[in-house]
Every structure is written in C-alpha cells, then in structure tokens.
Amino acid sequence: MKLWVDGGLHDADTARVSVLDHGLTVGDGIFETLKAEHGRPFALDLHLDRLTRSARGLGLPDPDLDEVRRACAAVLDANPMPLGRLRITYTGGLSPLGSDRGDTGPTLIVALGETTHRPDTTAVITVPWTRNERGALTGLKTTSYAENVVALAKAHEQGASEALFANTVGQLCEGTGSNVFVVLDGQPHTPPLASGCLAGITRALTVEWTGAQETDLPMEVLETAEEIFLTSTLRDVQAVHRVDGRDLPGAPGPVTAKAMRVFAERAAQM
Numbered sequence: 001m002k003l004w005v006d007g008g009l010h011d012a013d014t015a016r017v018s019v020l021d022h023g024l025t026v027g028d029g030i031f032e033t034l035k036a037e038h039g040r041p042f043a044l045d046l047h048l049d050r051l052t053r054s055a056r057g058l059g060l061p062d063p064d065l066d067e068v069r070r071a072c073a074a075v076l077d078a079n080p081m082p083l084g085r086l087r088i089t090y091t092g093g094l095s096p097l098g099s100d101r102g103d104t105g106p107t108l109i110v111a112l113g114e115t116t117h118r119p120d121t122t123a124v125i126t127v128p129w130t131r132n133e134r135g136a137l138t139g140l141k142t143t144s145y146a147e148n149v150v151a152l153a154k155a156h157e158q159g160a161s162e163a164l165f166a167n168t169v170g171q172l173c174e175g176t177g178s179n180v181f182v183v184l185d186g187q188p189h190t191p192p193l194a195s196g197c198l199a200g201i202t203r204a205l206t207v208e209w210t211g212a213q214e215t216d217l218p219m220e221v222l223e224t225a226e227e228i229f230l231t232s233t234l235r236d237v238q239a240v241h242r243v244d245g246r247d248l249p250g251a252p253g254p255v256t257a258k259a260m261r262v263f264a265e266r267a268a269q270m
Contacts, residue, residue: 002078004071004110009078012111021107023091026099027144029107030054030091033177035233036084036112039076042233043270044069046201050141051088057140060106063090071110084112085234089143118235120260121251123160123242124175126222127151131165131173133196141198148176160242162230164222167196172217178232179203181212182225183255188212202231202263209266210259222246227253229260237263 001012010016023029032047041047048065055063068088076086089109095102129147137144151163155176164180167173174180174197181190190207191197192214206212222228228240228248237260239252252260 001112002075003112004075004108006107006109007067009074015109017107017109018094020094020097021091022093022095022101023089023107023143025095025097026092027142027146028058028092028095028099028101029089029143030058030060030141031143032088032141033233034072034086034088036076036086038082039080041072041076041086042267043201043205044072046204047088047233050199050201051090054140054142055090058137058142060090060092063106063108067108068110071108075110075112079112081112081114083115083117085115087111087113091143115234118238121239121241122162122230122235123158124162124164124228124230124240125155125158125160125244126219127154127163127165129165131167131196133167133169133173133194135196138196139193139199152176164243166219170219171195172219172221173197175230175232178230178235181206181229181231181259182217182221183227183229183253184221184225186226186255188229188255188259189215189217191215191217200231200233202233202236205266206231206237206259206263209262212259227251227256229256236260236267 002009003015035042091107092101093106094104155163162175165173179200230238239256241251
C-alpha cells in the first residue's frame, strides 16, 4: 500500500508524520473521505470545495488543490482496487505542545483503503449525547472525531451500524458519519444545516435529485416516520430497517427505494 505524505508516495509501513503534528496532539485538522470505484473518485471537486471551507473555518491556510488532486491520482494509480475509501487529511502541521500552531505549515496525507458495497438496509440507534449546533467546529469536517468513535462503538454493541444524535435543543441532527432522512406523508425530509449537521456531499445531491425538504425535526420523529434512510459517501442511500427497538418492516420502503435508484442513476452520470 502506498500513501502520500507531504509531497510524495511512501510505503504504508514507512510513511511517517511527526509525533508533534497538531493533528495528533490536539486534533487540529480536517479531512475528506471519498468513494473511489476502479480508481475513479466520486464527486472529487465537491469534496475539495468542502475541504477548503473546513480549512477556512478552522483557520488553516487554503489547501493547494492542485497538489491534493495530484496526490489523489498518485495514490489511486499506485493502489488499484475495485472499491476504495480515499481519505484526504490536512492538519495544522508540526507545532509546539498545546493549542498554539507552529509556523512550519500544514501536513497533507492521502491514503486509500479497500472497502465493500454496503447492504441495502441497516439498523441504527439513538444516543444520549448531543451535537452542538452553535460550536466553533459546527459544520466542519475535522479530525476531532472522538465523540463519533464513542457513539459508533455504542451502536456496534447493540447490533447497529450507525448512531444518531440530537442537537442541544432536541432536534434530529445527524449520524456519526452520515446524514439522516425521514419520510413523512410520502415526502422525504432531512434536518437543515442550521441543526448542526455536516453539509454532506451525498446529502446535498440527494436533496437536489429527490426534492427532499430541509425541515426542523424533533428527535421523536424517528418513532413515527414512515421510512428512514441514511446518506454518506460510502453508504450512498441506505434504508434503515430498525431504529432502537422499532422495526420498519419492508425497508427499503417505496420512497427510499426510489431515492436509491435515482441516486445510483444520477451518480453514474457524474
């Protein structure tokens, strides 16, 4: 396996980042994850736009997108596989211990891992922890992911693949690495960005291609929604067949099945 680290390809077992990198010591970094099929990254430009937005939100220099593209192409070419998870990581770089950044410049890492297609349906749980819709990192895809690690571990303990968060005012927000949609009266709805959720690339395409509405939703909507589905770069559109103790028989329902079909057709044309 070949990885890109700060300007070139390296073997995975010899690639190195300093133990004083700010991404490691304080989680001062951002990232993007893309699906790559047979060496072709999906929606790369959209992901790079969000990488830049996240960098600006965190106060990092804008990434050199030409270099990021070169790095992605090199990693994909060096590691051929049918379906991969392409990960771009961009951190505050070598810095003194503590929250102050150093002046050596950011670190760029691009890696690729093989993955498989997700099943059409999955189980999810809700967790008691909340997203802060008014926090400094709200809407940014940062490497400060520890609360997602904790919540996802809880989901796995309960036989689920995802955990859903409310925000601080009890509204439905998002999953650890996905956006959530519910179907009410035959119409798909998803929380607005003001809820604190990440502006998912797959979420945005699904809203555009299905006519889903952005709606403030109470967490209790999960108890009554006709259908529930998740979106993310590796899930695409995935139906939910169980949320906590509630089964949704027949998943994917008709609205979700249509969204899955429309997304697959439109994505193939990009």
